[in-house]
Amino acid sequence: MSHPNTSPEPWPDIPYAPWAETAVALHLWTQIMGKYRLAHTPWLNHSWHATLYVTPRGLTTGLVPDQSGMVSLALDFHDGLCVVETDAGARETFPLGAMGVSQFQAGLRDAVRAVGGTFSIHGRPNEMKDAVPFTEDTMPRPYDGAAVLQFHQALVRIERVFSQFRTGFLAKVSPVHLFWGSFDLAVTRFSGADAPPHPGGVPNLPDTVTQEAYSHEVSSAGFWPGAGIGEPMFYSYAYPTPETFSQQPVAPDATRWDAELGEFLLPYGAVRASPNPDKTLLDFLTSTYVAAAKSGDWDRKTLECDMGVPGVPRAV
Known part of the structure; x- marks a missing residue:
């Protein structure tokens, strides 16, 4: 069995404690994005229809069927943007930064609607104890880009x-x-x-x-x-x-x-x-x-x- 060669790029140091609050915010943002995909995509075995994927710039839902055509949601960590795009060429963005989860959801909702999509999701986090509905999670959260x-x-x-x-x-x-x-x-x-x-x-x-x-x-x-x-x-x-x-x-x-x-x-x-x-x-x-x-x-x-x-x- 062959193994990959040593990576030409060093693996980054990512201790959890210094960015823990940002990580929680990012987790909740991805839940909102994933729930949009979940709401529009036919069920695939083992919930594979709801997941996100790594891209060279961040994370994406991939193509999601919506009434306006195919829509994708993405987090661009290099430019610090949430990006909503359609197959018709429509594109809306808003900046990533310190904000409440409710503010992120509102920004994503408005961007989806602006490109002609529909935004109606299950509004509470999954797999988290004491889950606070996204619209009620107004506490400002940091963003360490x-x-x-x-x-x-x-x-x-x-x-x-x-x-x-x-x-x-x-x-x-x-x-x-x-x-x-x-x-x-x-x-x-x-x-x-x-x-x-x-x-x-x-x-x-x-x-x-x-x-x-x-x-x-x-x-x-x-x-x-x-x-x-x-x-x-x-x-x-x-x-x-x-x-x-x-x-x-x-x-x-x-x-x-x-x-x-x-x-x-x-x-x-x-x-x-x-x-x-x-x-x-x-x-x-x-x-x-x-x-x-x-x-x-x-x-x-x-x-x-x-x-x-x-x-x-x-x-x-």
């Missing part, structure tokens, strides 16, 4: 490795996408087997959504910027969790098992500090997937393939 840019640069590098990892699987595998409910960038592999009903219980999320998301066996990995953990962190879990999953050998050495979460964790700082961050992260993704597949008795011979190489068709 420099920290957001650093976070975005980390997402770009993580996206690259996640996308490489995604190529080594023949069966169903998710896009690399950002779930705005939990604010994590994720990629998920599926064994093809049905899973037992998920118990649900996620704060402010209907159990039916959680149960549909985990309708089949998965090995899932992702990245959190640090909320609830205190530092940026990679994770990997399996659902259902095989009995011997936590006992499997994994890499790198900085990886640990968190019994409370039921997941393997790897600090972003350990990846960043390694001689080859891309390879270190890919080792984590690969070894924790193998731990799930082995302990879960997946049919690895029919599910796996060599990782892709640019310009070279997969050998068959």
